[in-house]
Amino acid sequence: MKMKLIISIIMITISSQFNLAQLDRTKIPAPSEAPAVSFPDYDLVTMKNGMRVILVKDDELPTISISFLIDREPQLEGEFAGSIGIMGQLLRNGTKTRTKDKLDEEIDLIGGRISSFSTNVSASGLAKYTEKLFELTSDIILNPAFPQDELDKVKEQAISGLKYRKTDPNSIVSILRQKVLYGSNHPYGEFETEESISKITQQKCFELYNSLFKPNQAMIAVVGDFDKKKILNLLEKYFGSWKKGQIPEPKFAAPQIPSQTNVAMVDRPSSVQSVIRVSQVVDLKRNSPDVMPVSIMNTILGGGIFRLFINLREKHSYTYGAYSSMGPDDLIGNFTASTSVRNEVTDSALSQIFYELNRIRDEKVESKELEMAKNYVSGSFVQSLERAESIADYAIEIERYNLPKDYYKTYLKRIYNVSADDVQRVAKQYLKPNQMTIALVGSAAEVKEKLAKFGPITMYDEDANIIVEKPLSEIKLTADELLAKFVEVSGGAEKLNSVKDRTVELSGLVQNINLKVKVVNKAPAKLYLEIDFGGMFTQKIGYDGVKGWAVSPQGTMDIEGSNLSDLKTQALINFYLQYKDFSIKANIAGIKTIKEKDYYEVVFEADTTNKWTEYFGKDDFLKFRQIKSAESPAGKVEQTTDYLDYKDYGGILYPAKQVQSVMGQLIDLKVDKLEVNTGVDDAIFVKPVK
Known part of the structure; x- marks a missing residue:
């Protein structure tokens, strides 16, 4: 169970000039009339199949x-949550006439690109290969095979x-926000689980x-260097035989704005910062005249380096960044402000977010700030027009949402026409700081x-399941009594005290590197760790009862500070029998x-720099999880270890599997060998001579 430091070690290792003299920079140039955008005209054709x-x-x-x-x-x-996404991904992974490898080969041969998702397929390439691109794209759309081997890979x-x-x-806060905001009986509020993914079949x-792919519900945009007649002939050739059909009409209740602001929280005991999302649903349709004023309003609030960013980062130094998003959605949209801040300023940061939400409602924006936001939105739009895919998406939007034909030609003009009054009006209409x-x-x-x-x-x-907090x-017992029960179910104090040394060998995989881990403990408090990274190099760490050290390809170093304190507790061969002797509080x-399943949450404190949380089964008293922070070059990082599949090793229960997560990585470690009382030599714990 002395694996806390291994993760830290693994993750640390893996790891022209212009003359402006006559310009007055104190004055904002008077805005000129917005130009029209050179957005191309397009033809709309409806095929016989719709x-x-x-x-x-x-x-x-x-x-x-x-x-x-x-x-x-x-x-x-x-x-079957997640099934539509997997179905869409598999479109590209093999058809009835081509395997995935064959598709890859033919697409590569013409230098093309094709990707598929739950509702869309995109393809691009050289114009001289237009027919081949249509042939491949139509095969993917019309003849999916959903190969079992590819399905298994995608599910895994x-x-x-x-x-x-x-x-x-x-990721946790994203799922939490999604579920609480929309509810689990809304498409935007449900999400896949291991169980739902496992149920997906061919x-x-x-x-x-x-059920879902029908031509009368489909749109296809073609952008590029082509002959119109030829394209229409290719569309008829490759899609003309596709038969019409009806897509089931989904039924679900619309989410409601709460009557008051509420807090949904997931506890991460060793987190050194809070990840925050402040959200509400917004009824803003894609063809609403308020879309542009809302876009400018949100930009001023937090769409870039604007109010939230300036307030929380530059003024208060709470965070590295704070932003907001808000956009239209014909089903239901949302507003979200997001940031991550230190624990000690969590409430202060939230207060400033709400301050900015109220300020943009109560005060009219200044002309300088308004022009900056308009320039930001205009620049982003003009830049997007450089991509053919964006032109296609914009053209589809016009038809899909019944927008005016000149919607994007007049885009800059509509940005130009947004006034400070418009910004305040939509802020009051759509933002609900009290809800x-x-x-x-x-x-x-x-x-x-x-x-x-x-x-x-x-x-x-x-x-994102509600926790019914137990009173x-x-x-009915103290921490000392609970830990005594854990000792008892693990084999008993007498049996555990008979262990004078213990060697555990484990193996696992991280970033496709095979790990071999050796952990040696010797009574009363000595520790040696050795991690082999797939034969590429080895890292060692030791504690001789007084001093801690580490050896890596970068050299030998002493371990000090909070990491040394942590090392001392890991060195205890029978921690749950010894913790009180070392003044560790529980x-x-x-x-x-x-x-x-219910677990007792136990907080341990070795000193002010070394605190962590462990969970023990309320019924079986076995240790299930440990959460703690560790120092790394990136600062403090939270690491979690789950202890699973307890097995009897010579009369002592020990977890045969440990699942560890830190810095975005998951490592499954399994016990290959466990030995006790082999007479481990003390020399192994001593710092090597340079």
Whole structure:
């Protein structure tokens, strides 16, 4: 169980001039009238099967871009959450006439690119290969095979990503915000789980495809150097036989704005910072005249280096960045302000976010700030027009959302026409500072009490399930009594005390590198760790009872400070029998539900720099999880270890599997060998001579 330092070691290792003399820079140049954008005209053709075709001729370069879209509303996936995304990804992974390798080969041969997603397929290449590109694209869209071997690979990748999601605070807060804001019975509020991904079959992929892919619900935009007649002939040749059909109409309730601001929190006991999202749903349709004023308003608030950024970073030094997003959505949109801040300023940062939300509603923006935001939005739009894919997307948007034909030709003019009054009006109309949802991942012990002033607090687990917090009255034993029970179920004090030395060999995989790990403990408190990185190099660390050291390809170094304090506790061969002898305090902070099972939450404190949290089963008393922080070159990082699959090793229970996560990496380690009382030589713990 002395594996806390291994992760830190692994992750640290892996790891022309212009004359401006006559300009008065104190005066803002008077804005000139906004120019029209040179947005190309396009032809719209509807095929007999109902597929809408958008043709945008652009012969500036000898290239062509194809953008295909299924125009449908989001679907609730229920127990198969994630299946539509996997189905879309698999379109590109093999057809009834071509394997994935064959597709890759033919696409590479023409220097093209084709990618597929849940509702769209995009392709691009040289104009001279236009027909070949249509042939390949239509094969992917019309003849999917959903090969079992490719499905298995994609599912495995998805499950691996889900495991990472549970350890990454930004991913956790994103899921939490999504579920609390929309509800689990809304397409935007459901998300895939390991269980739902595991249920996806080849048959399910075919069912979804046959239900959701219909030509009368499809749009295809072609941008580039082409002959219109030839393109129409190719479309008829490759898509003309595709039969019409109806896509099921989804039914779900619209999410509601809460009556008051509320806080949804996931506790990460060893987090040194809080990851924050302040959100609300917004009813703003794509064809609303308020879209542009809202875009300018949000830009001023937090769409770039504007108010939130200036306030939280430059003025208060709370964070490296603070931003906001807000946009239209024909189903339901949302506003979100986001940042990450130190624990001690979490409530202060939230207060400043709400200050800025109220300020943009209550005060009219100054002309300088308004012009800066307009320039920012204008520049981003003009730059996007350099990409053929963007032209295709914009043309599709015009038809999909029934926008005026000159919508993008007059885009800059509409930016120019947004006034300070418009900004304040839409801020008052759409922003509801008193009805926000605060989603936050951080240390409850450090920040929860300070959050109560913002609204009622509900605790969630890392899967965004509500935690029914158990009253402290349910705790019928002390931390010392709990740890004594853990000792008892692990083999008993007498058996554990008989262990004078222990050697554990483990193996695992990280970033496709095979790890071999050796952990040696000797009574009362000596430690040796050795990590072999796939035979490329070896790293060692030791503690002789007084001094700590590490050897790496960079040389030999002493371990000091908080890392030495941590090393001392790891060196204890029977920590749960020895912790009191080393003045380590333990207290039960509460009872927490993890994966539908109750655990005692125990906080350990060796000194002011060395605190961590562990979880023990309420029923079986076995240690399940440890969460702590460690120093790294990137600063403090949180690392989590789950202890699984306890097995009997000579009368002592020991976890045969340990799943560790830190710095965005997951490492599964399994015990290959465990030996005790082999007479380990003390020399192994001594710092090597340089």
